[in-house]
Amino acid sequence: MKGGVAGGSYSGKRRWKGLVIGVLGLVFLSMLVPLLFLLGLHNGFHPPGYVPEQRNSPSGGGSKHVDDFVKNFTPTLSKDILKNISHKAENETKNISAVHNNEQASVVHNNEQTSVVHSNEQASVIHNNEQSKGVSAPPHDGPHSLPIENNSKAGNSPQIIDYAKGGVDQSGKSCELKFGSYCLWREQHREDMKDAMVKRLKDQLFVARAYFPSIAKLPSQDKLSRELRQNIQEVERVLSESTTDVDLPPQIEKKLQRLQASIAKAKTFRVDCNNVDKKLRQIYDMTEDEANFHMKQSVFLYQLAVQTMPKSHHCLSMRLTLEYFRSSLDDTDSSLADKYVNRAFQHYVIFSTNVLASSVVINSTVMHAKDSGKLVFHVLTDQENYFAMKLWFFRNTYKEATVEVLNIEQLNLDNRKLYLSLPLEFRVSYSIDAQSRTEYLSTFSHSHYLLPEIFQNLEKVVVLDDDVVVQQDLSALWSLNMEGKVNAAVQLCSVKLSLLKSVLGKNSFDKNSCAWMSGLNVIDLVKWRKLDLTETYKKFVTEVTTQEGGNEAAALHASLLTFRGFIYPLDGSWAISGLGHDYNIDVYPIKKAAVLHYNGKMKPWLELGIPKYKGYWKIFLNREDQFLSDCNVNS
Structure with a gap:
């Protein structure tokens, strides 16, 4: 009996000692595994399921990620809160290592992403879940990351958005390529920020005034108040x-740093929201x-820019005028005088005060003509630009074409004093399908x-605007074959005459008729004289009640009504308009059109x-001319 009892107690002690040794072993392993994990994380080892963030520096792991996050929030958080964040971050790291010891770690993403930006640097995006905790992957590797612009401070390999080809802006909205689009404007006018330090000073000054x-209301912070x-x-x-x-x-730079340091101290205290709100509203x-x-x-x-001649163009006109009077030009060629009135030639008429614009029209027409020797161009200008035009077209030749420059103010038409008026443009706004x-x-x-009256010996002319x-x-x-019509023109059927009833008044007209466009017009002068349309035009002008700026409105009113029933519609492929205001014209119709019309404010x-x-x-611009170089013409 004694031997049996002794043997039983001995075996019980053995089992007790084995259990103690096992427990001690488990405790040792539970301490060793996290230690190995932390050492491995520090040396570059990462558990499965974790995607390391690319950094410029080879050192730094999970702890540096937490430190950088805390550092970005330093100016706005108190020291006690920072300690709590650091302690909480360490506990989260230990929890992750403990989870890894039992099963594979997982990355938890929240449905909402929060980006933290400090000192104009891209910060990490933290993904949290109120019930789960973990270390999230870098934002540029995740499926929910936001696109960023090409910024060297934003990362090593950022995603670049080409706004010129459409895309998504920083607000997540699509960037549409249309007139007035901010994305389009920003890409075309992108430039480095000027006076960046002044802007930073103003921004920090606004923040300091808000705090x-x-x-100042805190009695214990008199020193900080005086410093601020x-x-x-x-x-x-x-x-x-x-x-x-x-x-x-x-x-x-030192003054700015001192101000920023004071603001950082001020942010650590509880502030009166009403004061901050009041100051921000004032700033707004x-x-x-x-x-x-x-x-x-x-x-x-x-408006001033589009209605004023550029400085370089004004210089060109003045230099040409001065050179005209310095040199003695002999352009009294009898053979040319015969061409000016010869009906066997093709006569083109251009009203213009712009030397370069007229030159481009003539040069482009001649370059595509099958027989340039049949072309005669009549450029009608005013007294101010007449001599510059004369010298320019004397110095520059356009194959075998002939160019005549006329001063409309010197023309003797029934002893009337004439003044040059250029083709008119009217902006028409309307709504279709909302x-x-x-x-x-x-x-x-x-x-x-x-x-x-000017071309009494001619039967037909083609009128070209100087912006084509x-x-x-x-x-x-x-x-x-114009079928008895007077004016062959391209029609703009998107603008019906019914949209212009406020301009046309109570006169009778077909409301479904399309408005016609100048730019490319074939004029039958014989039919014009027979119908005496000039006198009809004058009657319509006198009937219009003149108001402020009413002269141009009278011209539109009279032009549309004078040629009522006498417009021969040209096929739309002859001319395409809108290149002076519409950003969305396709390339294919531009290449197929015979004439490009830059109507609108934005001339080429x-x-x-x-x-x-x-x-x-x-x-079609002659850049080899010395006058263009002297006047720095970069059109």
């Missing part, structure tokens, strides 16, 4: 004396007023109705011209 009232007030006053004094980065004092009102001012200013400058559209309607001016480019041979227009010789259409105009 200062709350800090002093920094605000220093920056205000600098900005009152400097408006550009060049004017800033050399120690401005100031910004809104400034934006309205700049918008009105931009509209004024835009979509607003804008067209520029080009039409004849008062000078066009002098054609039968010819891409095909136009000789077929001279054998065109202006800086405001639409870039993708300028090439069709520039190729």
